[in-house]
Every structure is written in C-alpha cells, then in structure tokens.
Amino acid sequence: MDKCKHAQTPAGEGEVECDKEEKLMYPYSEAVDSLLYLSTRTRPDIAFAVIKASRNMENPQKRDIVAVKRIFRYLSGTIEDGLCYRFDSNLKLTSFCDSDYAGDLETRKSTIGYVIKLGDGPIAWCSRRQPIVALSSTEAEFIAAAECCKHTMYIKTLLGELNAKPEDVLFKIDNQSAIALIKTGVFNKKV
Structure with missing residues (x-):
C-alpha cells in the first residue's frame, strides 16, 4: 500500500455495511498483529484505531478490513513521523x-x-x-x-x-x- 492515497487520520467515523456471513480472504490477523507491534513501540497515534480493529480478529468483516487499510493509508502518509527524545529535556x-x-x-x-x-x-x-x-x-x-x-x-x-x-x-x-x-x-x- 505504499502508493495508496494517504488518509489524514488513522480511524474514520463511518462504517462500511456488509453481510454478517460474508467471509473475506485477507491476511487480517497478520496485518493487525504488525499494527499492534507498531502501536506499542513507536506510534502512539494509531493505538486507538488498532485496538478497535483488533476486537474482530476471529471473524473480520469488510468494514474491519477497510479500517485496517485506512490505518496503513495513514501510516504511508506519515512515514516520517515518530517519537523524538532529547538529551537536554527536563525531567x-x-x-x-x-x-x-x-x-x-x-x-x-x-x-x-x-x-x-x-x-x-x-x-x-x-x-x-x-x-x-x-x-x-x-x-x-x-x-x-x-x-x-x-x-x-x-x-x-x-x-x-x-x-x-x-x-x-x-x-x-x-x-x-x-x-x-x-x-x-x-x-x-x-x-
């Protein structure tokens, strides 16, 4: 998704409607696992969206996959962002x-x-x-x-x-x- 259109925020308000029984072929678990690792290590800005996406690991629906792809679109637009620690900072x-x-x-x-x-x-x-x-x-x-x-x-x-x-x-x-x-x-x- 490195050439995708960038998202301004990691989570959106609207949800995509889909059939409850619809099975989707997407490496959802692997995608969410990698986002969980990233959100706990260096990207606190995506923590809420990733936790919300991780609630449906057992049976992801189309709206969940759209949400995970949005997080990746946000990350592709903010790839230079990260944590900054200064040595001369106060305690x-x-x-x-x-x-x-x-x-x-x-x-x-x-x-x-x-x-x-x-x-x-x-x-x-x-x-x-x-x-x-x-x-x-x-x-x-x-x-x-x-x-x-x-x-x-x-x-x-x-x-x-x-x-x-x-x-x-x-x-x-x-x-x-x-x-x-x-x-x-x-x-x-x-x-």
Whole structure:
C-alpha cells in the first residue's frame, strides 16, 4: 500500500455495511498483529484505531478490513513521523488521560487512553476498553484517570530507583466533574 492515497487520520467515523456471513480472504490477523507491534513501540497515534480493529480478529468483516487499510493509508502518509527524545529535556513527568463514554456500541464499555511524557517525549501510552461498564461520563473519566495515575506512579517510582527523580509531576484531565470527584472524593448527582 505504499502508493495508496494517504488518509489524514488513522480511524474514520463511518462504517462500511456488509453481510454478517460474508467471509473475506485477507491476511487480517497478520496485518493487525504488525499494527499492534507498531502501536506499542513507536506510534502512539494509531493505538486507538488498532485496538478497535483488533476486537474482530476471529471473524473480520469488510468494514474491519477497510479500517485496517485506512490505518496503513495513514501510516504511508506519515512515514516520517515518530517519537523524538532529547538529551537536554527536563525531567518533568506529565500525564494526559481521556475516555469516551460507552463508545463500544456492542458492550457499552468506554475506551480509555492516556499518554505519559517525560520531558518532551512520550514514554508510555495506552488505549484499551475499560473492564467495566461506566454509568456516566464522569465515572468513565474517573476510571481512566485511575489507570493513568497508577501507571504514572509506577514510572515515578521506577525513576526514583534509577536516581532520576522527576522535577515535577503533572496530571491533565479534561472533564470538570471528574476533576471535582478526584479533588473532593464526593460525587454529587443532579436530581
């Protein structure tokens, strides 16, 4: 797919309709496996799209193959992109997390995503479905924040053991009600 038309994003909104019983001959498993390897090593920008594509490894449909091909089209247009680490970067640990609410239409589970940066470069990232069904967007964001915080504290401890204590630890979340829940520990329902 090196001569294909480039995609601007790794995932699209629309889905291709297809027959449920349709069997397609495509090396889907191998393609998704290679994308999983890439997304966990050097390309956090495709992590969400790859995790979504990997949910249908057993019985891929036409829409799944179209989604995987879109990821490859995105990669062919961004082949020069990658991670950059600078030696003179500060030791500030910054975590960003987010969640969608009930984004998986089949299970109604939310998907969490987070990126942890040391200085200017990302050192850890994750995109995966939450293990439980969240009852609100606040709860979905709180679960994402808890997962991200656990990983951030692990990295902070690891850096401390390597005598590279971070100068500062910042935690960024965009949901105001989840921030209030984290600060106070009290969840107020509006009746």
